Amino acid sequence: MVLFFGRPKRCLLGTPRSEVPEGEKRGRTSTVERLPCYHSLTYVRGMAERVRRMVRSELGTDVAFSMFSKCRSLFSKVKDPVESDLRSCVVYNIPCGGCDKSYIGTTKQYVKERIKQHARDSRPPIKEEGITALAAHSKETGHQFRFDDTTILDVHKHHGKRKMLESLHIQENINNVTNRRSDVANLSTVYSALLHLHARKKKKRRSDESRNTGNV
Numbered sequence: 774m775v776l777f778f779g780r781p782k783r784c785l786l787g788t789p790r791s792e793v794p795e796g797e798k799r800g801r802t803s804t805v806e807r808l809p810c811y812h813s814l815t816y817v818r819g820m821a822e823r824v825r826r827m828v829r830s831e832l833g834t835d836v837a838f839s840m841f842s843k844c845r846s847l848f849s850k851v852k853d854p855v856e857s858d859l860r861s862c863v864v865y866n867i868p869c870g871g872c873d874k875s876y877i878g879t880t881k882q883y884v885k886e887r888i889k890q891h892a893r894d895s896r897p898p899i900k901e902e903g904i905t906a907l908a909a910h911s912k913e914t915g916h917q918f919r920f921d922d923t924t925i926l927d928v929h930k931h932h933g934k935r936k937m938l939e940s941l942h943i944q945e946n947i948n949n950v951t952n953r954r955s956d957v958a959n960l961s962t963v964y965s966a967l968l969h970l971h972a973r974k975k976k977k978r979r980s981d982e983s984r985n986t987g988n989v
């Protein structure tokens with residue numbers, strides 16, 4: 774279910790081509806006003822309104838909220854789960870065996886194939902150039918990654934959206950990953966600010982919980 778603020782659903786998806794005036798299709802100026810477009814966002818109380826303000830000021834567009842629970846969540850899952858190393862189009866996390874950092878990456882291949890490549894690239898002698906941040910970390914420190922403990926963080930078939938998810942996970946764990954800063958260079962300031970806000974809230978919640986536990 775989506776809250777539309779009184780706008781038609783088609784506004785969420787941009788202006789359909791059939792509704793673009795003929796003059797605009799041919800590159801001519803048109804006097805017909807375009808329909809307003811919205812970003813769809815899952816509603817999270819206490820945070821959604823702040824995100825909408827940031828999107829409005831940074832991107833100049835508006836946000837339409839969608840509900841967290843979808844109809845499909847009411848139905849039981851009948852498909853067998855796919856083994857994690859046979860999943861593809863994923864964002865994954867590989868922990869380092871020598872320190873508390875990890876490497877976050879994305880691939881459209883099977884995870885097990887990508888892990889094999891990482892293991893090969895991080896085995897001495899490691900190349901000097903053109904290597905991943907994972908191999909660079911092994912080269913600099915001599916640490917070996919725990920490839921068997923790889924976890925899947927996200928799954929998305931769309932390449933651009935998967936890259937965005939990868940950047941978000943790296944940014945969220947920026948002090949605990951071996952990834953390069955350039956991996957998050959293209960992340961919008963909106964998302965960076967949102968993650969910063971989320972991290973602050975999480976930290977505050979943890980400190981409140983530990984204070985309450987200490988008082989018991």
Ligand SMILES: [Zn+2]
Nearest residue numbers: 869871872916
């Ligand atoms: Zn390490």
